[in-house]
Amino acid sequence: MRDGNIAVVGGSVAGCAAALAAARGGAGRVTVLERAGGRLRERGLGVTLHSDRFAELEAAGYVDAAMPWSPLHRRIWTVRDGSAPLGRAVAVHTFPFRAYSWGSLWDELRRRVPEGAVYRTDTVVTAVEPDADGVTLRLADGRGERYDAVIGADGYRSVVRETMFPGLRPTWAGYLAWRGSCAPPPYPEESARRQSAPDPAEARTVLFPGGHCMMYRIPDGRGGQRLNWVLYVAPPAGTDARQDLRTPTSLPPGGLDPELTGFLRGLVAEHFPAYWAGCVLDTPADSTLVQPIYDLEVPHYAAGRLLLAGDAATVARPHTGGSSVKALQDAWALETAWRSGADWEAVTKTYDADRTAVGATMVGLGRRLGRAQVTEAPDWAGLTEEDLEQWWRAQHQGSEHSSGFGGHARGRA
Numbered sequence: 001m002r003d004g005n006i007a008v009v010g011g012s013v014a015g016c017a018a019a020l021a022a023a024r025g026g027a028g029r030v031t032v033l034e035r036a037g038g039r040l041r042e043r044g045l046g047v048t049l050h051s052d053r054f055a056e057l058e059a060a061g062y063v064d065a066a067m068p069w070s071p072l073h074r075r076i077w078t079v080r081d082g083s084a085p086l087g088r089a090v091a092v093h094t095f096p097f098r099a100y101s102w103g104s105l106w107d108e109l110r111r112r113v114p115e116g117a118v119y120r121t122d123t124v125v126t127a128v129e130p131d132a133d134g135v136t137l138r139l140a141d142g143r144g145e146r147y148d149a150v151i152g153a154d155g156y157r158s159v160v161r162e163t164m165f166p167g168l169r170p171t172w173a174g175y176l177a178w179r180g181s182c183a184p185p186p187y188p189e190e191s192a193r194r195q196s197a198p199d200p201a202e203a204r205t206v207l208f209p210g211g212h213c214m215m216y217r218i219p220d221g222r223g224g225q226r227l228n229w230v231l232y233v234a235p236p237a238g239t240d241a242r243q244d245l246r247t248p249t250s251l252p253p254g255g256l257d258p259e260l261t262g263f264l265r266g267l268v269a270e271h272f273p274a275y276w277a278g279c280v281l282d283t284p285a286d287s288t289l290v291q292p293i294y295d296l297e298v299p300h301y302a303a304g305r306l307l308l309a310g311d312a313a314t315v316a317r318p319h320t321g322g323s324s325v326k327a328l329q330d331a332w333a334l335e336t337a338w339r340s341g342a343d344w345e346a347v348t349k350t351y352d353a354d355r356t357a358v359g360a361t362m363v364g365l366g367r368r369l370g371r372a373q374v375t376e377a378p379d380w381a382g383l384t385e386e387d388l389e390q391w392w393r394a395q396h397q398g399s400e401h402s403s404g405f406g407g408h409a410r411g412r413a
C-alpha cells in the first residue's frame with residue numbers, strides 16, 4: 001500500500017488536491033486522468049474560502065497565501081428602496097471570506113501536483129471495474145489500465161460513483177443559478193460625493209421576491225478586480241418542458257437564448273437597486289451562464305479500493321460557501337488517513353468515517369439555506385433587521401460557526 005499505484009479520475013480542484021494527498025500519504029505512483037485537453041479553462045467566475053478554513057488549509061499545505069485574492073469582511077443584505085442607487089441595507093453581517101477567481105485556485109493546485117505524479121489530459125475514463133486486489137479503468141480509446149486504488153474526483157457526473165452506487169443521481173433543487181462577472185461600474189456620483197461608496201471588501205446580497213443575488217469582487221488576473229455575481233431564482237414560468245433547466249449540467253457562457261436573457265434582464269431591472277442592476281446588465285449575455293442547482297449525497301465516501309472526493313461525492317448548494325473547502329479538506333483527510341493506516345482497509349475506513357458525515361451535513365445545510373433564501377424566501381421588503389437576524393439564526397440552527405457555513409473546521413461534522 002505504501003508503494004501503491006493510484007489513479008485519480010478528474011484533474012480539477014478535488015483531483016489535483018487528491019493527487020497531492022496520495023503522494024504525501026506515501027503512494028508509489030500517482031496518475032491523474034483528466035478528460036479535458038490542456039489547461040482547464042476558467043469561466044471568469046469566483047469562489048470563496050472562509051478565512052479560518054483557509055488558514056487551516058494553508059497550514060496543511062493545500063493552499064498558498066500568495067494566490068491572488070480579494071478580501072471580504074462584511075455582507076450587506078440589501079433591498080431596492082425607491083430610486084436609491086445602492087438600495088437599503090436590511091442587515092450587515094461579518095463575512096470573513098477570501099474571494100478567488102476559480103482559475104487561479106486551480107492553477108495553484110495544479111502547480112502542487114508533485115513532479116513525480118503523471119497528469120494526463122484528453123483522457124476519458126469510460127468504465128471502472130473493481131475487484132478484490134485493485135481496479136481496472138477502461139479508457140475511451142479502448143485501453144484498460146490497472147491500479148491498486150482509484151480516487152474518483154470526476155465531479156457531479158462521476159463514473160467512479162456510478163460504479164460504487166449505481167443509479168444514485170443528483171436531484172434538482174427547483175431553481176437555477178445565473179452567473180457572470182463584469183468590470184465594476186463606477187460608483188454612483190451621489191455616493192461618491194458623500195463618500196459613502198461601497199467598500200470593495202463588502203459582499204452584497206440583493207434580495208428580490210423569490211430569490212437573491214450574491215455579489216462580490218474577485219481578482220481579474222491583471223492586478224485589478226471584477227465583480228462576480230450569482231443570482232438564484234426558479235426558472236421562468238412556462239419553461240416546465242425544458243429539461244436543460246432541470247438536469248445537473250450547465251448552459252455554458254453564450255448558451256442563453258433570448259427567452260432566458262430577457263427573463264434575467266426584466267427581473268433585475270424591476271427588483272434591483274440601480275447600481276447593482278447595472279452590474280448584472282453590464283455583463284454580456286455571451287459571458288453569462290446558467291446552472292441548475294441540485295443536491296447529491298452518498299452513503300459512503302469509500303468502498304473497497306474506490307474512494308470519492310469533491311463534487312463526485314457530495315454536492316452542497318453554493319449558499320454554503322464551502323464546496324471548494326470541502327473538496328480540499330477531502331484531500332487533507334485522505335492524506336491523514338493514508339499516513340496512519342496500515343493497509344487499504346484501514347485507510348478507506350478512516351477516510352470514509354471522516355468525510356461521509358461532513359459531506360451529509362454540508363448537503364443538509366445547503367438544503368436549509370436554499371429553502372430559506374430561494375424556494376421559501378420571506379417577503380424581504382417587509383423584514384426588519386431583527387427579523388432577518390432571527391431568520392438567519394434559524395437556518396443555522398443557532399450559530400453559523402457550528403452549522404458548517406463556509407465549511408466545517410476539520411474534525412467537526
Ligand SMILES: Cc1cc2nc3c(=O)[nH]c(=O)nc-3n(C[C@H](O)[C@H](O)[C@H](O)COP(=O)(O)OP(=O)(O)OC[C@H]3O[C@@H](n4cnc5c(N)ncnc54)[C@H](O)[C@@H]3O)c2cc1C
Pocket residue numbers: 009010011012013014015033034035036040041042043044045046047101102103123124125126153154155156157158159309310311312323324327
Ligand atoms: C473548467 C471548470 C471551471 C469551473 N469554474 C468554476 C467557477 O468559476 N466557480 C465555481 O464556483 N466553480 C467552478 N467549477 C466547479 C468547481 O471546481 C467545483 O464545484 C468544486 O470546486 C469541486 O471541484 P471538483 O474537482 O470536485 O469537481 P469539478 O470541478 O467538476 O471537476 C471534475 C473534473 O473531472 C473531469 N472528469 C469528469 N468525468 C471524467 C471522466 N470520465 N474521465 C476523466 N475526467 C473526468 C472533468 O473534466 C473535471 O475536470 C469549475 C469546474 C471546472 C471543471
